[in-house]
Amino acid sequence: MAGTVTDPTAAGPTDATAPEWWRTAVIYQIYPRSFSDANGDGIGDLAGITRRLPALADLGIDAIWLSPFYPSPQRDAGYDVADYCGVDPLFGTLDDFDRMLSEAHARGIRVIVDLVPNHTSSAHPWFEAALAAGPGSVERARYIFRDGRGENGELPPNNWQSVFDGPAWTRVTEEDGQPGQWYLHLFDSSQPDLDWENPWVREQFQGILRFWLDRGVDGFRVDVAHGMIKAPGLPDYTPPAEAGSMGGGTATLEPGMSGEPEDAPPYWGQEGVHEIFREWRRVLDEYPGERILAAEAWVEPLAKVAKWVRPDEMHQSFNFPYLETPWQAKPLRQVIDESLAAFSSVGAPSTWVLSNHDVVRHGSRLAVTADNLQGHGLGPRSKGLPDPEVGLRRARAASALMLALPGSSYIYQGEELGLPEVIHLPDEARQDPTWFRSNGERYGRDGSRVPIPWEADAPSYGFGPGSASWLPQPEEWATFARDAEDGEPDSTLELYKLALRLRREHGLGAGTLHWLDGFGDDVLAFQNGDVTVVANTGEASVALPEGEVLLSSAPGTHRTLPGDTTVWLARR
Ligand code: GLC
Ligand code: CA
Numbered sequence: 001m002a003g004t005v006t007d008p009t010a011a012g013p014t015d016a017t018a019p020e021w022w023r024t025a026v027i028y029q030i031y032p033r034s035f036s037d038a039n040g041d042g043i044g045d046l047a048g049i050t051r052r053l054p055a056l057a058d059l060g061i062d063a064i065w066l067s068p069f070y071p072s073p074q075r076d077a078g079y080d081v082a083d084y085c086g087v088d089p090l091f092g093t094l095d096d097f098d099r100m101l102s103e104a105h106a107r108g109i110r111v112i113v114d115l116v117p118n119h120t121s122s123a124h125p126w127f128e129a130a131l132a133a134g135p136g137s138v139e140r141a142r143y144i145f146r147d148g149r150g151e152n153g154e155l156p157p158n159n160w161q162s163v164f165d166g167p168a169w170t171r172v173t174e175e176d177g178q179p180g181q182w183y184l185h186l187f188d189s190s191q192p193d194l195d196w197e198n199p200w201v202r203e204q205f206q207g208i209l210r211f212w213l214d215r216g217v218d219g220f221r222v223d224v225a226h227g228m229i230k231a232p233g234l235p236d237y238t239p240p241a242e243a244g245s246m247g248g249g250t251a252t253l254e255p256g257m258s259g260e261p262e263d264a265p266p267y268w269g270q271e272g273v274h275e276i277f278r279e280w281r282r283v284l285d286e287y288p289g290e291r292i293l294a295a296e297a298w299v300e301p302l303a304k305v306a307k308w309v310r311p312d313e314m315h316q317s318f319n320f321p322y323l324e325t326p327w328q329a330k331p332l333r334q335v336i337d338e339s340l341a342a343f344s345s346v347g348a349p350s351t352w353v354l355s356n357h358d359v360v361r362h363g364s365r366l367a368v369t370a371d372n373l374q375g376h377g378l379g380p381r382s383k384g385l386p387d388p389e390v391g392l393r394r395a396r397a398a399s400a401l402m403l404a405l406p407g408s409s410y411i412y413q414g415e416e417l418g419l420p421e422v423i424h425l426p427d428e429a430r431q432d433p434t435w436f437r438s439n440g441e442r443y444g445r446d447g448s449r450v451p452i453p454w455e456a457d458a459p460s461y462g463f464g465p466g467s468a469s470w471l472p473q474p475e476e477w478a479t480f481a482r483d484a485e486d487g488e489p490d491s492t493l494e495l496y497k498l499a500l501r502l503r504r505e506h507g508l509g510a511g512t513l514h515w516l517d518g519f520g521d522d523v524l525a526f527q528n529g530d531v532t533v534v535a536n537t538g539e540a541s542v543a544l545p546e547g548e549v550l551l552s553s554a555p556g557t558h559r560t561l562p563g564d565t566t567v568w569l570a571r572r
Helices: 046-059 094-106 125-133 199-215 273-285 302-309 329-344 388-402 433-437 492-505
Strands: 026-030 063-066 110-115 169-173 179-184 219-222 292-295 351-353 408-412 513-515 523-528 531-536 549-552 565-570
Touching: 026 046, 046 063, 046 094, 046 492, 094 110, 094 199, 110 199, 199 273, 273 292, 273 302, 302 329, 329 513, 329 523, 388 492, 388 531, 388 565, 492 549
Parallel strands: 026 063, 026 408, 063 110, 110 219, 219 292, 351 408
Antiparallel strands: 169 179, 513 523, 523 531, 531 565, 549 565
């Protein structure tokens, strides 16, 4: 087959001095239902991904990570898995998966799949069997069933709240038609938590890992990798008052995700999770090639995040403290320093990320002017709505900064087009369980999940063959369409392409960062190899040092650097 020689997983001579691919990789997150729809039902699919691989190769990424495409009732957009070893007919078939995988490999693109081990769907046969088998059964012991408190068990077993709002427990009706036990769900009631203290559960997941490794995947992004073990006795816990925002100041996805083991919430960041990842690491190490585990671990501080990537555990952990840092030089420099120190202390690369399917896109987030709690999203009634021009300008500058940092970066589909959050989604279109469970108080995450535009003049902007799109696309999507930006030197797409090319040519991912001082309080400046990077987070222009401008986030930058702009200069 043509192109097989570039298969990154093919056996062949390896350069022992080259760093492993994932230490410097740019990994592109595909949210399958919103990426590309081949059959026109309004939901993106695996065949759609295969069709669009050339565009991703052209962008210059190293790997793709696919959010879940497994059989699922789609109550949480596929993060409610009913069968870990299959493909939901919505997205295609296992054959479609294999085709996508081999065509990606043929283009030198590695493929990471999402693994959702903290909970299954309530439609998973394991959970259905647990309901049917009744209290005290081995089937119930795979999940976290408990009797309720109160005289007749009418109160939930403890006071925990779901991440999506409302109580984290749901009471079941037993065979005899009477209200019975309660089961724990840290997320939606359709997502019962598994009991990871149960060896049977652990065994099943070893098999699931092998199923996908045998098919040839290059790794797993591990969902809720901070939540799989709960403190013994499931003690009550009241998180500290909500103390963060995304617009400014330090932020947390939700209160109480930080802290050392002693004061960590009884459901996040428990020490016991690490043993699970050590087991998984041993499984991955049995396979040829460099397969990876990447943790979604929403914990703080960075020193704690680094525990997930100790040498015998995972390879990467998402850097959410970086994502949560406002567009301000001082806190950015601090989080970059802390990241490099924390990850290198365990021999892991730092990762960097600005957007994903759970947060307000950084094209809007960086210009929000009022507090906006993580996970609350943006909608027509939100305070401090962003100016789209300021948002785009800052997003381009922030991306240019991120892509110059040593380590591995994640980009989320559509950010390379400069897409903002879709704020004006009609209420009746919203589908995030957060929206329903909070009775519309939190908009949730739909605004970052709208199907992306490929062609300015096509129905559904080329997302699919017709006009169908599971969330409505806004009018202004035409100007962000890939074909409108392709080849336009000042477009965000060309900025990303240039950044990825230069990053590779200058070895920035494997480089070392040296800060440069003397540019003022609003500026970050550093040397990485033979590239000088200067990012101005303030309003006033600053003079640039000597050197050819290799890249600028604002067109026409020469001797002075305007506000909200990042440049890369060739060192003289
Ligand atoms: C992770 C996913 C998110 C999902 C949740 C529950 O945070 O990224 O989309 O809703 O886990 O699986
Ligand atoms: Ca489809």
